[in-house]
Amino acid sequence: MSETLLEARDLVKHFPVRRSKDMVHAVDGVSLEVHRGETLGIVGESGCGKSTLGRLLVRLHDPTSGTVRFRGDDITKLSRRELRPYRREMQMIFQDPYASLNPRKRVGQIVSDPFQIHRAGSREETRRRVQELLEVVGLSPHHVNRYPHEFSGGQRQRIGVARALALSPQLIVADEPVSALDVSIQAQVINLLDDLQDDFQLTYVFIAHDLGVVHHVSDRIAVMYLGVVVEIGPSDPLFLHPIHPYTEALLSAIPPIEADDEARRERIVLRGEVPSPIDPPSGCRFHPRCRYATEICSVEEPVLADHGGGRFAACHHPLDAKGA
Amino acid sequence: MPDALLEVCDLSVSFRTENGVVRAVDGLSLSLALGEVVGIVGESGSGKTVSMMAVMGLIRDPNAVIEGQVLLRGRDLMQLPRNEMRLVRGGEIAMIFQDPMTALTPVYTVGWQIAEQLRAHQAMTRKQARARVAELLAEVGISNPGRRLDDYPHQFSGGMRQRVMIAMALSCNPSILIADEPTTALDVTIQAQILELMKRLQRDHGSSILLITHDMGVVSDLAERVAVMYAGSVVEEGSKADVFRDPQHPYTWGLLGSIPRVGRPRVRRLAAIPGLPPSLIDPPEGCRFAPRCPHRFDRCSVRPELAPRVSANRLDACHLDPAIRPSLRHRSVA
Ligand SMILES: Nc1ncnc2c1ncn2[C@@H]1O[C@H](COP(=O)(O)OP(=O)(O)OP(=O)(O)O)[C@@H](O)[C@H]1O
Numbered sequence: 001m002s003e004t005l006l007e008a009r010d011l012v013k014h015f016p017v018r019r020s021k022d023m024v025h026a027v028d029g030v031s032l033e034v035h036r037g038e039t040l041g042i043v044g045e046s047g048c049g050k051s052t053l054g055r056l057l058v059r060l061h062d063p064t065s066g067t068v069r070f071r072g073d074d075i076t077k078l079s080r081r082e083l084r085p086y087r088r089e090m091q092m093i094f095q096d097p098y099a100s101l102n103p104r105k106r107v108g109q110i111v112s113d114p115f116q117i118h119r120a121g122s123r124e125e126t127r128r129r130v131q132e133l134l135e136v137v138g139l140s141p142h143h144v145n146r147y148p149h150e151f152s153g154g155q156r157q158r159i160g161v162a163r164a165l166a167l168s169p170q171l172i173v174a175d176e177p178v179s180a181l182d183v184s185i186q187a188q189v190i191n192l193l194d195d196l197q198d199d200f201q202l203t204y205v206f207i208a209h210d211l212g213v214v215h216h217v218s219d220r221i222a223v224m225y226l227g228v229v230v231e232i233g234p235s236d237p238l239f240l241h242p243i244h245p246y247t248e249a250l251l252s253a254i255p256p257i258e259a260d261d262e263a264r265r266e267r268i269v270l271r272g273e274v275p276s277p278i279d280p281p282s283g284c285r286f287h288p289r290c291r292y293a294t295e296i297c298s299v300e301e302p303v304l305a306d307h308g309g310g311r312f313a314a315c316h317h318p319l320d321a322k323g324a
Numbered sequence: 325m326p327d328a329l330l331e332v333c334d335l336s337v338s339f340r341t342e343n344g345v346v347r348a349v350d351g352l353s354l355s356l357a358l359g360e361v362v363g364i365v366g367e368s369g370s371g372k373t374v375s376m377m378a379v380m381g382l383i384r385d386p387n388a389v390i391e392g393q394v395l396l397r398g399r400d401l402m403q404l405p406r407n408e409m410r411l412v413r414g415g416e417i418a419m420i421f422q423d424p425m426t427a428l429t430p431v432y433t434v435g436w437q438i439a440e441q442l443r444a445h446q447a448m449t450r451k452q453a454r455a456r457v458a459e460l461l462a463e464v465g466i467s468n469p470g471r472r473l474d475d476y477p478h479q480f481s482g483g484m485r486q487r488v489m490i491a492m493a494l495s496c497n498p499s500i501l502i503a504d505e506p507t508t509a510l511d512v513t514i515q516a517q518i519l520e521l522m523k524r525l526q527r528d529h530g531s532s533i534l535l536i537t538h539d540m541g542v543v544s545d546l547a548e549r550v551a552v553m554y555a556g557s558v559v560e561e562g563s564k565a566d567v568f569r570d571p572q573h574p575y576t577w578g579l580l581g582s583i584p585r586v587g588r589p590r591v592r593r594l595a596a597i598p599g600l601p602p603s604l605i606d607p608p609e610g611c612r613f614a615p616r617c618p619h620r621f622d623r624c625s626v627r628p629e630l631a632p633r634v635s636a637n638r639l640d641a642c643h644l645d646p647a648i649r650p651s652l653r654h655r656s657v658a
Pocket residue numbers: 149150151152153154155180181182339341346347348349367368369370371372373374375385422604
C-alpha cells in the first residue's frame with residue numbers, strides 16, 4: 001500500500017445539548033488511515049457523524065480528544081496561523097451548497113477567493129483559471145457575474161466543487177458533492193474527480209449516501225453507525241459480502257430501479273427506535289436493531305477486528321465473508 | 325383531463341440578468357390528478373425548482389417575468405391575491421424545498437418553528453403544539469425529539485434539517501405535496517421511512533404528490549407517471565414503466581445510461597451525455613437538445629412539440645420516427 005497521507009486516532013467530538021448537561025456524541029472514537037491517491041468512501045445513517053468526522057479530518061472542528069496527522073505531522077493543536085500551509089493542501093466540499101456560499105459575492109469572486117487568500121497567481125492568471133474551473137464543472141463563462149441565489153441547487157453544488165479544486169490541493173474531503181446533480185452531470189463531475197486523481201494523485205474522502213455512487217468512486221469504504229466505524233474495507237468485497245449486520249441492512253434498503261430486471265431483493269427493515277447519539281446504547285451500538293443480536297451484544301462493545309484482505313468489522317456475530 | 329387537480333399550462337419564467345434574459349422555464353405543461361404521484365426528473369438547471377416555486381407563488385426575484393396558468397381545481401393561482409395564496413400554501417399545497425433553509429430560519433429553534441407552522445393552521449395551545457412537534461420529529465426518525473426540539477437548525481445534520489422540513493410540510497396533511505429533492509441528504513434506510521410517510525399521506529388522505537428527484541430509485545418506488553425535463557420544458561412523459569423500460573427521447577436515453585448501479589460490475593468511467601447544458605440565455609432554436617444529440621437531423625431545427633407519437637398516454641418532444649428509435653437507442657447506450 002502507498003504512503004499514509006492522513007491518519008485519525010481515536011477522534012472524538014461531543015457537542016453540548018441546550019438546556020441540559022447532556023452531550024451529543026457525534027463522533028465517538030474513530031481511527032482510520034487514508035492513503036495517498038486513494039478514495040475512501042464514508043457511508044452511514046443520517047446524523048451518524050459523517051460531516052462532523054469530515055470536518056475534524058481537515059480541522060474545521062477541534063476534536064474533543066484524539067489526533068489527526070497529515071503527512072505525519074500532528075495538526076490537532078496547530079494555531080490558525082500554523083495551519084495555513086496545510087489549509088491549502090486540504091480542502092472541503094461542503095454538504096450544504098446554500099449555506100457555504102456567501103450570498104453577497106458573485107460566483108467569479110467566490111471561486112477566485114482562494115487564489116487571493118493564498119496569494120497564488122496574477123490577476124490575469126486567476127481570471128483564466130476561474131473560467132477553466134467553471135467550465136470543467138459544466139457551468140458557462142457568463143455565470144461568473146451571478147450571485148449564488150441565481151443558481152439551481154445542482155449548479156451551486158458545482159460552484160463548491162470548483163472552489164475546492166482551485167488551488168490543486170492534495171486532499172479533498174467531499175461531503176455529498178454530487179447529491180443534487182442529475183445522473184448525467186453527476187457522471188461528469190465524478191469522471192472529473194477521477195481524472196484529477198489519476199493526473200495529480202489526489203486523495204479523496206468521499207461522504208455520500210448514494211451507495212451506487214460510493215461504490216463506483218471508492219477504493220475503500222468506511223461504514224459509520226452512531227459515531228463509530230463499524231466496518232471498513234475494500235469496496236467490492238464490502239458490497240458483495242458485508243460482514244457487519246448494519247452494512248447488510250443498509251445495502252438491502254437500496255430501492256431498485258424499474259428498468260432493472262433483477263427481482264426485488266429482500267429489504268431488511270430495521271426494528272426499533274432510531275438510537276440516540278445523546279445516550280448511545282451499551283455494548284454494540286447497533287444491538288437494539290440487529291436481527292442477530294444475542295446477550296453479549298448488549299454488554300460488550302465489539303472492537304474492529306481483522307477479517308483478512310484489509311477488511312475490519314466490529315461485531316460479535318460477523319456475517320460469513322467467505323465469498324470474498 | 326377532466327379530473328386534473330392541478331394543471332400547469334404553458335408556464336414560462338424568465339429572469340433579466342446583466343448578460344441577458346435567462347429563460348429558466350420555457351413552456352412547461354403538466355397535470356396532476358387526484359391521488360396521483362407524478363415524478364419529475366431531468367437535468368440540473370432545467371427549471372424544476374423554478375417552475376414549482378412559480379406554482380407556489382414564491383418567486384421573489386424582482387427581475388422575474390412569469391407567464392402562463394396554474395389551475396388548482398380550475399382556479400387560477402396566478403391571479404390570486406397574496407393573502408389568499410398564503411392560505412393555499414401550507415394548507416392545501418405544501419412544499420418540501422430543495423434548500424431546507426428556505427423554510428427554516430437560523431435564529432429560532434427547530435421546535436418553535438414547527439410549532440408556529442402548526443398553530444397557523446390549527447387551533448392549539450403552545451403545550452399541545454410542543455407535544456405534537458415531538459411526535460412529528462419522531463415520525464421522521466429524529467431520536468430524542470423531546471430534547472432535540474430546542475436545538476437551532478445549525479445544530480442539526482444536513483439530513484436532519486431536511487427531515488424537519490418534511491415534518492413541517494406533512495404536518496397539515498396537504499391535498500398536494502410538492503417535494504423538491506426530498507431525500508437528497510438521507511441515507512437509504514431513513515429515505516425508505518420518509519417515502520413510507522409520503523405513501524401514507526397519499527393513501528390516508530388521498531393526497532397528490534409532485535416529486536422532483538434525480539434519484540431514479542425513488543421515482544421508481546413512488547411515482548406512477550414520470551415527466552422528464554430538459555432546458556425549461558418537458559421532453560418526455562408517460563407511465564413509470566414506459567419511461568424507464570422504453571424511453572423515447574434521446575435525452576432520456578443518455579440520462580438513464582448514466583446511472584451507476586450497485587451489484588453490477590464497476591465500469592471504469594461513467595457514461596455522461598457529451599457537451600455542456602444549453603445556455604438558457606440564447607437557447608438553441610428548434611430542439612433544445614439538438615446540439616448534444618447524436619441523432620439530430622434537418623427537422624430538428626424546428627422545435628418539436630410535446631405530443632403523443634407512440635401511443636395516447638405517451639408524450640414526447642422529438643422528431644425521430646418512433647419506428648427507428650429502438651435501434652438508435654441501443655446503438656447509443658451500448
Ligand atoms: N434568480 C435567478 N436569476 C437568474 N437565473 C436564475 C435564477 N434562478 C434560477 N435561475 C436559472 O434558472 C435555471 C433553472 O433553475 P432551477 O433551480 O429551476 O433548476 P433545477 O431544475 O431545479 O436544477 P437542480 O436539479 O440543479 O436543482 C438555472 O439555469 C438557473 O441558473
